[in-house]
Amino acid sequence: MSYFEQLKQSCAEDWQAYTQHEFVRQLGAGTLPAESFRHYLKQDYLFLIQFTRAWGLAVYKSDNFADMRYGQAGINALLDLEIGLHIDYCKEWGISELQLLEEKESSACVAYTRFVLDRGLSGGLAELHAALAPCMMGYAEIGTWLMQQPFTKLEGNPYRKWIEMYAGQEFQDAIEVEKELLERLCADLTEVGMNRVKQTFGTATRMEVAFWEMGLWRLM
Structure with missing residues (x-):
């Protein structure tokens, strides 16, 4: 069993509550x-800003050139591409x-992102990537899972692009690289x-679950 599967099994109920x-x-x-999705998108922008700071810690916590370059690539991808695409x-x-720029961080966003940064500051590189992993690997699993569900509708779905x-293969391939790093660090x-x-x-x-709950809160 891969280390990633061990991590998922260690919090199986929470993982299912998050991905489904x-x-x-x-x-x-x-x-x-649409109101809930717009709220989520604005908070996700703020999340990405803090996520980029966490990738900066990945460079600092690395003890070899290859891992430093990988951390740098994560920062570059966020600053030069992903945040712009999100905007x-x-x-x-x-x-x-x-x-x-004027959006205020929700409590869920603050709690999640500062937790990731705390793990990055106080723990080792493996802990930092374990804190980053649910977001990255979870979204890949969510995308795949949704494509397999009978209730998923693509035609006329306003969220089709997101799904x-x-x-998509490009995102799935990028996640495989992160999984390989996590396996090596955990070993x-x-x-x-x-x-x-x-x-x-x-x-x-659990923080990811709270992030979804934050989005659904807009329905209340």
Whole structure:
């Protein structure tokens, strides 16, 4: 069993609650209210800003050139491509860049991102990547899972682009690289170290659930 599968099994209920959340299901069915999705998009922009800072810590925590270059590639991808694409996607949903800049972080966003940064500061590189993994690998799993569900509707679904992006081969291939790194980092851990990584992964997964809940809160 891969280390990634061990991490998922260590928090199996929370992992399922995250990857098969009602927010995700409504995305697949195309029934999620636009207001909830717009709120999620604005908070996700703020999340990406903090996520980039965490990748900066990945460079700092690396003890060899290859891992430093990998961390740098993560920073470059976020700053030079992903955040810009996210801003453009938000514009398609009627959200201006000024609105993104003026958006206040929700409690869920603050809790999640500062937890990731704390793990990066206080733990080793394996813990940092374990904190990053639920977001990266979870979205890949969500995209694939949605494509397999009978309730998922693509034709006429306003969220089709979102689903296809995370189910797409380019994103899936990028996640495989991250999985390979996580496997290598976990292989060098003691039992105590692996338990810390599992705890970090589990907490980050629960934070992802809270992030979806934040989006559904807009329905209330």
